[in-house]
Amino acid sequence: MAGSEDLFDAIVMADDRFRREGYQEGYEEGSSLGIIEGRRHGTLYGAKIGSEIGCYQGFALAWRCLLRSCASEKDSKKMKVLESLIGMIEKFPYGDPTYARLHEDLDRIRGKFKQLCSLLNVQPDFRVSAERSGLSF
Numbered sequence: 104m105a106g107s108e109d110l111f112d113a114i115v116m117a118d119d120r121f122r123r124e125g126y127q128e129g130y131e132e133g134s135s136l137g138i139i140e141g142r143r144h145g146t147l148y149g150a151k152i153g154s155e156i157g158c159y160q161g162f163a164l165a166w167r168c169l170l171r172s173c174a175s176e177k178d179s180k181k182m183k184v185l186e187s188l189i190g191m192i193e194k195f196p197y198g199d200p201t202y203a204r205l206h207e208d209l210d211r212i213r214g215k216f217k218q219l220c221s222l223l224n225v226q227p228d229f230r231v232s233a234e235r236s237g238l239s240f
Contacts, residue, residue, distance in 0.1 A: 145200065149200065152209065153197070155209075156192060156195060156197075156209075156212065159188065159192060159212060159216050160189070160192045162216070162227070163188050163189050163192065163216075163219070164189070166181075166185055166219070166223065167182075167185055167186075167189065170182055170185065180222065181219070181222045181223060184215065184218055184219050184222055185219055187215060188212065188215045188216060188219055191208070191211060191212050191215060192212060194208075195208060195209075195212065196208070
């Protein structure tokens with residue numbers, strides 16, 4: 104009788120055992136795919152931010168050279184905003200993706216960039232896409 108009870112318990116508990124095994128296998132597979140997808144998303148998003156910041160930096164450095172070569176009294180405000188933007192870009196935490204205020208700092212840089220464009224009277228069209236990125240006027 105004991106052997107038949109064990110057989111009966113094995114049959115009854117098979118559903119529970121298969122459910123646990125299936126859950127464990129699915130969890131492991133999902134975790135692995137989640138890491139891969141997260142890494143890919145992080146790389147793409149990081150590249151977009153890097154491209155955007157790099158474009159702002161190139162823009163700022165080019166304008167600094169232009170304004171220094173023909174500096175006048177009325178350009179002092181432009182230079183002040185320009186130097187502020189360059190300072191913000193240099194302090195940006197490129198190597199720390201866990202930086203808590205990353206998005207706040209990025210928004211400040213964008214705002215300073217817009218302020219500078221307004222002072223310089225230029226209308227940039229910054230686009231980041233898979234096929235190309237750039238800043239046009």
